[in-house]
Amino acid sequence: MAPRVPRTTAFWSIAVLLLLVLAASGVPSPLYRVYQQEFGFSDGVLTVVFGVYAFALLAALLVVGALSDHIGRRPVLFAALLLQAAGMVIFLAADGVGWLLAARVVQGLSMGALTGSLGAALLDFQRSDRPLGALVNSASPGLGLSIGALGAGLLVEFVPDPTTWVFGVLTVALVLAAGGVLLLPESSPRTPGALASLRPQVHVPSAQRRDFLLVLPCLVATWALGGLYLALGPSLADEVFAMDGDLAGALLILAMQGTAAIGAVLARRLAGERAMVVGALVFAAGVAGTVASLLTGSVTVFFAAAVVSGLGFGAAFLGAMATVTRGVAPGERAGLLSSVFVVGYLAYSVPAILAGFAAAEIGLQTAAVVYGAVVIGLALVTVTGLRLRRRSDRREAAPVAEPAEAVAA
Numbered sequence: 001m002a003p004r005v006p007r008t009t010a011f012w013s014i015a016v017l018l019l020l021v022l023a024a025s026g027v028p029s030p031l032y033r034v035y036q037q038e039f040g041f042s043d044g045v046l047t048v049v050f051g052v053y054a055f056a057l058l059a060a061l062l063v064v065g066a067l068s069d070h071i072g073r074r075p076v077l078f079a080a081l082l083l084q085a086a087g088m089v090i091f092l093a094a095d096g097v098g099w100l101l102a103a104r105v106v107q108g109l110s111m112g113a114l115t116g117s118l119g120a121a122l123l124d125f126q127r128s129d130r131p132l133g134a135l136v137n138s139a140s141p142g143l144g145l146s147i148g149a150l151g152a153g154l155l156v157e158f159v160p161d162p163t164t165w166v167f168g169v170l171t172v173a174l175v176l177a178a179g180g181v182l183l184l185p186e187s188s189p190r191t192p193g194a195l196a197s198l199r200p201q202v203h204v205p206s207a208q209r210r211d212f213l214l215v216l217p218c219l220v221a222t223w224a225l226g227g228l229y230l231a232l233g234p235s236l237a238d239e240v241f242a243m244d245g246d247l248a249g250a251l252l253i254l255a256m257q258g259t260a261a262i263g264a265v266l267a268r269r270l271a272g273e274r275a276m277v278v279g280a281l282v283f284a285a286g287v288a289g290t291v292a293s294l295l296t297g298s299v300t301v302f303f304a305a306a307v308v309s310g311l312g313f314g315a316a317f318l319g320a321m322a323t324v325t326r327g328v329a330p331g332e333r334a335g336l337l338s339s340v341f342v343v344g345y346l347a348y349s350v351p352a353i354l355a356g357f358a359a360a361e362i363g364l365q366t367a368a369v370v371y372g373a374v375v376i377g378l379a380l381v382t383v384t385g386l387r388l389r390r391r392s393d394r395r396e397a398a399p400v401a402e403p404a405e406a407v408a409a
Helices: 007-026 028-039 043-064 073-093 097-125 133-158 162-181 206-239 245-266 272-296 299-324 330-362 364-397 404-408
Strands: none
Touching: 007 028, 007 073, 007 097, 007 133, 007 162, 028 043, 028 097, 028 133, 028 162, 028 206, 028 245, 043 097, 043 206, 043 330, 073 097, 073 162, 097 133, 097 330, 133 162, 133 206, 133 245, 133 299, 206 245, 206 272, 206 299, 206 330, 206 364, 245 299, 272 299, 272 364, 299 330, 299 364, 330 364
16 A cells, blocks of 8 residues: 655646656657758658657547546556656667657657646646646646757757667656656546546547637647647758757757746736637737748747747646636546647647648748748637637626516506
8 A cells, every 4th residue: 555645745746747758758859850860861751750659649648548537547657657668768779760650659658648647636636725737737748848858959969879868867767757656645536437438539528618619729729839849940940040950949949848837837827718818819929920030030039939939838728728627527637638638739740740741842941931820820719719708708697688568567
């Protein structure tokens, strides 16, 4: 029997685990250029290596995303962390594109199992008088990915054999993390339906469906830009701005993803829908700056726009998470969060892959400009949808006027 750990300690332990696995998922981004030069593949193949991770993650989300709602969080977390460690070992052994694809598939399967379970555990352990689950869930992706990408970028710049260091350290850390999970209390009771939950599905509880549809454009816009930066950020820095692609790409990811965590913290006191409106407008302004930098070749504007985009990303994603998880029942948390991340990772992968292949036909710079314009449009759709909903809610809440005949009587 696991020792009893205070709920607050368990909450922050889960938060650290979430940061660890997200950092591991961000580590390969600065290394893609290293592998590309070593194995000699195109930008299109690079985005496939990037995207296959997301597809594997989606497959796991659809199959085991809700499993921890039935068998408990700890068994799922323990097995998935060991699988993540196995992915790091495959990266260590990689000597060609096939190995990279295999490593990313294993990493994606692991993250698919971890995403919903870790997010749900945060909601389970959060204090009722200080609910921080939505904040940590929304701030962690940006912070974790930027930590992983920046750490890997620095190692590429200053260490002779960066891949051995990165993946060796992560293997040890993930195995230790798997052991640490066994010391945490179980936060989800076992419920029937474990086998039925393995049937691939996107489960959104009926009470949350209206909010889920409302936040869709926001999720797609923010995650699509994150996917572009993580997949092609180093290539943009190199080809468009003539910078050292490895370290500059890592700094670009930090500029956007790192400030996303700050944006979430700054917006934490806003109501969910208000945070989405503010975040989406700031995000759209930042992406407009990115488009301007690509057209003018200004490195300063490029990085400043990434910071603004990141701040908007964090606020908007926090608002989306707070809105869609409002009032969700404990036994449906992992399933709902898995559905949210299914949308997120589809937006994170598919557009970036299309941009990688489009770059071969129209050029990377033009592909990125078109990409940015579409993302801005989706952010503005979010703002429009929220305003229309607010007007609709006001009309429904307004008192109904009495008929004139009744007043005369």
